[in-house]
Amino acid sequence: MSGIFSIGISGLNAARAALDVTSHNISNVNTDGYNRQRLSQSAATPQFVGYGYAGRGVDLYAVSRLYDGFMEEQLQNVTASSSGFQTQATALGDIDNLITDGNAGLSNVMQGFYTSLQTLSQQPTSIAARQSVISQAESLSGRFQSMNTRMEEVRNGLINQINTSVDGVNSYAKQIAALNEQIISLNQGEGRAPNDLLDQRDALVRDLNKLIKTDVVEQSDGMYSVYVGQGHPLVIGETSYEMTMTRGAPAQPEDPEAPSLAIKLPGTNNTVVLNSQLIAGGSIAGAMTTLNYDVARVQADLGRMAVEFSDAMNRQQALGVDLNGQPASTPMFADLTAFRTDAENATTPAGEAKAMRDALRRFAVAVQEPSQLAVASGIQAGAATPVDPTEVASGKPSISAIWQVSNLSPAANPKLPAAPAAVLSLEYTAGPLPLGQTTPFVAMFNGVPAQVTQSVTQAGVYEFIIPGPLPGGQHIAFKFEGQAASNQTIAVTPRTGAAGESAQLDNANLLEMARLQTRPLMAATPNSTSTFLPAVGAARTGSLQSFYGQTVSYVGSRTNVVQVSQKAQEAALQEVKLKRESFSGVNLDEEAANLIRYQQAYQASSKVIQVAQEMFQSLLDLR
Numbered sequence: 001m002s003g004i005f006s007i008g009i010s011g012l013n014a015a016r017a018a019l020d021v022t023s024h025n026i027s028n029v030n031t032d033g034y035n036r037q038r039l040s041q042s043a044a045t046p047q048f049v050g051y052g053y054a055g056r057g058v059d060l061y062a063v064s065r066l067y068d069g070f071m072e073e074q075l076q077n078v079t080a081s082s083s084g085f086q087t088q089a090t091a092l093g094d095i096d097n098l099i100t101d102g103n104a105g106l107s108n109v110m111q112g113f114y115t116s117l118q119t120l121s122q123q124p125t126s127i128a129a130r131q132s133v134i135s136q137a138e139s140l141s142g143r144f145q146s147m148n149t150r151m152e153e154v155r156n157g158l159i160n161q162i163n164t165s166v167d168g169v170n171s172y173a174k175q176i177a178a179l180n181e182q183i184i185s186l187n188q189g190e191g192r193a194p195n196d197l198l199d200q201r202d203a204l205v206r207d208l209n210k211l212i213k214t215d216v217v218e219q220s221d222g223m224y225s226v227y228v229g230q231g232h233p234l235v236i237g238e239t240s241y242e243m244t245m246t247r248g249a250p251a252q253p254e255d256p257e258a259p260s261l262a263i264k265l266p267g268t269n270n271t272v273v274l275n276s277q278l279i280a281g282g283s284i285a286g287a288m289t290t291l292n293y294d295v296a297r298v299q300a301d302l303g304r305m306a307v308e309f310s311d312a313m314n315r316q317q318a319l320g321v322d323l324n325g326q327p328a329s330t331p332m333f334a335d336l337t338a339f340r341t342d343a344e345n346a347t348t349p350a351g352e353a354k355a356m357r358d359a360l361r362r363f364a365v366a367v368q369e370p371s372q373l374a375v376a377s378g379i380q381a382g383a384a385t386p387v388d389p390t391e392v393a394s395g396k397p398s399i400s401a402i403w404q405v406s407n408l409s410p411a412a413n414p415k416l417p418a419a420p421a422a423v424l425s426l427e428y429t430a431g432p433l434p435l436g437q438t439t440p441f442v443a444m445f446n447g448v449p450a451q452v453t454q455s456v457t458q459a460g461v462y463e464f465i466i467p468g469p470l471p472g473g474q475h476i477a478f479k480f481e482g483q484a485a486s487n488q489t490i491a492v493t494p495r496t497g498a499a500g501e502s503a504q505l506d507n508a509n510l511l512e513m514a515r516l517q518t519r520p521l522m523a524a525t526p527n528s529t530s531t532f533l534p535a536v537g538a539a540r541t542g543s544l545q546s547f548y549g550q551t552v553s554y555v556g557s558r559t560n561v562v563q564v565s566q567k568a569q570e571a572a573l574q575e576v577k578l579k580r581e582s583f584s585g586v587n588l589d590e591e592a593a594n595l596i597r598y599q600q601a602y603q604a605s606s607k608v609i610q611v612a613q614e615m616f617q618s619l620l621d622l623r
Contacts, residue, residue, distance in 0.1 A: 003054070004612035010057030011605030014041055017060055018598040025586045033203030035065040035584040037195055065195040066584040072202060075580055078573045079206055080213035080281030085566035087161070087286030091154055092294060092559040098150050099298070099552050106548050109143045112136050117514040120375065124507040125323065130370030137332065137365045144306050148299070148360040155295050158287045159259050165211045165284045166245045166261070172208040173226065173240040176201060180223040181238040187222055213281030229278045232263050239266060254351030293529055294558055296353035300532035301525055301551040303356025306363040307336045308521045309544050313513060315406035315413045320374025320509030326497040328374035334364045337409065343533055352532045377403035377508035379416050380495050381478065384428065384488040391486055397428060399490060402478035403508035405463070408521065410537055414471045416494045422446055424466065428488040443476070522547035
């Protein structure tokens, strides 16, 4: 009789335990990261009773969770990747909005500056027109500064995000280490593990992967070891390692503002620097990638534009004379060439980007007085003189305009020397041209001829480059009118501010400044992550505005690529979550059916006990 009672009681206990587990599942249907649990039971060891082995009821041996380690690892990886792309997409979207905004970008204000130059060329002595050029230059400088300020906001925002995320990483690491300690102390072995604590630990690891991609190794005792980068420990058993964010040296010695990550060794002040390129996911990786490549690339491009534009304008300004006929003594913009040198001497992309950021911060208009603008050419041509002294001078041909074209860096930009150090003249040939000569002119510099060619970019313009042995390389361009019946010579001299020269002032130097709008000032940025600068002396292939267009295109392309990747990762994340939910999530319909099933089992076990009681009572009634 006692056997029936014990079997019934075991059934009651099993049904009650199953109802407990089912109720626990239903209660946690909305708990994030909860894995559905189930009761594991088996038939009790039978007892030999003579006629065979009779059952002894049911044994309960574990409450386990429905858990797939491979699926959990997938979820962690996709979570890290999705979070990284989300961070990149947000920052790149801000940058894209900035540089494509007509009211905040550079295109309109650059066009306004060049338009003011064209206006001044029509009235070169107008103080109002000169002041307008200075005002437009200040607007352009202000727009560069404004864009740099916005880019600095994005850069500092990403750095602050990394710093905040590092605090989150350390918090999660401590919690995981504490759960490791709890789990190992509560683990009874043979599958009797604290399932809810395991779920909490897995949820913490997933949250940690939103910040930084991790590799998790489960030890034989059930503890988690968590690594970042290339095997740098973050959690080992009950010990958590502190992650720190530092700036500058030793990881970034050329940029004291650049952030880097390190792991602090427990009990010491020593740290191990993490290679940011080996952090494959999470918001920290997304922020570091955007910061080190996209933000740095855009700021380097803007800095290069400021350096090359100001240098080109200053070089041309230096070759002209001001409203008073004096050689230009004040540059149009602040000299930023030292920052170009700093960038070229840098050995890391961070160092290059820092030098260009510094250049952007200091880009400003230097000329303050309208009269200081070097509108007129710094050189002048005299009247044509017959080579044969017996001929009467006709003044033909006449040089209607002559000016010096600036040489771009890294070439020197010397002015035309004055006599007697140098003597320059244009020798005009009447009649058939000598063999090898393509224009009526030959330039003679200290008796050394220089070939004069027709410009391929400007109609009616002739040009030549002065040879040595004096510091040569001056690029001279001119226009002429009329023809002569005999050979002529025309002297070319620098303007010195002497009396009588002011009446001959022109707008030739200003027009050459205006032509900088289409002149190739910029060499293309290398498509590389190891440098943002072209090689020294690389061919300049694009104008300032076309180069800016390339920067806009780069940002647009990167933004599109990241957004597409983000959407793909979001879809993958949702798919993995659905797979996980279908496998280990709580299904309320199934749990409701289980409640009924286990309730009926409980009632049936109660009936067994009732039958045993009635049988026992029948025996008592036989007395």
